[in-house]
Amino acid sequence: MSPLADLMHLNLSDTTEKVIAEYIWIGGFGTDLRSKARTLPVVVTDASKLPKWNYDGSSTGQATGEDSEVILHPQAVFKDPFRRGNNILVMCDACTPAGEPIPTNKRYNAAKIFNQPDVVAEEPWYGIEQEYTLLQKETKWPVGWPLGGYPGPQGPYYCGIGADKAFGRDIVDSHYKACLYAGINISGINGEVMPGQWEFQVGPAKGISAGDELWVARYILERITEIAGVVVSFDPKPIQGDWNGAGAHTNYSTKSMRSDGGFEVIKKAIEKLGLKHKEHIAAYGEGNELRLTGKHETADINTFLWGVANRGASVRIGRETEKAGKGYFEDRRPASNMDPYIVTSMIAETTILWKP
Missing domain, CATH: 3.30.590.10 (Glutamine synthetase/guanido kinase, catalytic domain)
Known part of the structure; x- marks a missing residue:
């Protein structure tokens, strides 16, 4: 195993309780997936207990440069097969700072139908x-x-x-x-x-x-x-x-x-x-x-x-x-x-x- 591959497969649980959460969302084309990672202080398996996050929507075709912040709402949690250990993948939907779903957020209306x-x-x-x-x-x-x-x-x-x-x-x-x-x-x-x-x-x-x-x-x-x-x-x-x-x-x-x-x-x-x-x-x-x-x-x-x-x-x-x-x-x-x-x-x- 190369030194780089060795580092990529480090088991964090040997040294820290912190985990990496990869937040995933759908981009401005409606078919493109985007993601970025953040560190959490402890293991979290319940999406409702994960913090909201934000991203620059002007760089994904989902907001203007003058008001570019889009808020990520965690919805579903999966184990991360790439980082492994206690690290997670988090499927999110995307909303305006006021909490309204942005146009490419199709999950919001789908959830309303499934909750009928x-x-x-x-x-x-x-x-x-x-x-x-x-x-x-x-x-x-x-x-x-x-x-x-x-x-x-x-x-x-x-x-x-x-x-x-x-x-x-x-x-x-x-x-x-x-x-x-x-x-x-x-x-x-x-x-x-x-x-x-x-x-x-x-x-x-x-x-x-x-x-x-x-x-x-x-x-x-x-x-x-x-x-x-x-x-x-x-x-x-x-x-x-x-x-x-x-x-x-x-x-x-x-x-x-x-x-x-x-x-x-x-x-x-x-x-x-x-x-x-x-x-x-x-x-x-x-x-x-x-x-x-x-x-x-x-x-x-x-x-x-x-x-x-x-x-x-x-x-x-x-x-x-x-x-x-x-x-x-x-x-x-x-x-x-x-x-x-x-x-x-x-x-x-x-x-x-x-x-x-």
Whole structure:
């Protein structure tokens, strides 16, 4: 181990009670993650007991230079897989000094929806399938692809193994273990259809925690690719042509759906989603029209279609759910760059609160 690596892995608990807290927030683009660290005098595991902090919003596109202070409100705490020990990662939302959420703070309104009594009673669960693409740092071309050229056509890469089919597995496995260490309910990983593209799944997670866990899982992935010298892309169509795009399929159920007779509840919920298709599509990520073409396991962006075991549908119901007469469904429309706070709360609002 090099002297630098040795210092990076110092165990602070051997010499001090102080810990390092990395405060994480969403920047002015709505998809960019930012973070900075502070020292705490003792171990803290409860977000409500963490101090608020601030940052220069004029440097993140979230405030003017004349009034640049944005306040960080800690919301969720995770173990830090990079510093380890008692050190923590802290997911925050961002507000004005007066306590009002800034425009990119989508967690605030999501929490209001999840705190509605009707939503609380239904205990919404989510499982989010986050697809992403690993790119070579210098060329922004997928890892494993020949420079300026293309690999063989899709077919052997999905869940594939071998040096000519799986590119970046060391990053993917490192991310998997780091998320488990952090306390994120990551439930699996797999290679995707396009070479250099991968997926991890977060969930089942209840309510607002689904958004917290996915954002921190993205943060951990960005940090690992930073170390590896690789770029992670959440672009829903990173390579044009006959290549799969990248989505964030969102699996969803409520207490009523998981109970006997739930299949009828599921069908009514899907009918509501169909009636609000345009509103959901508008909120499901930038550049999604390049992905939702009716090809490559997608439904056309202008068409709402649902079916059992149909991966070319907007919403898919699994065979097990059909057989059991209860369970969950999968909204296949969200893009890989979607905001999970928006998508999860919008699904809950439409299916539980909205009365058409």
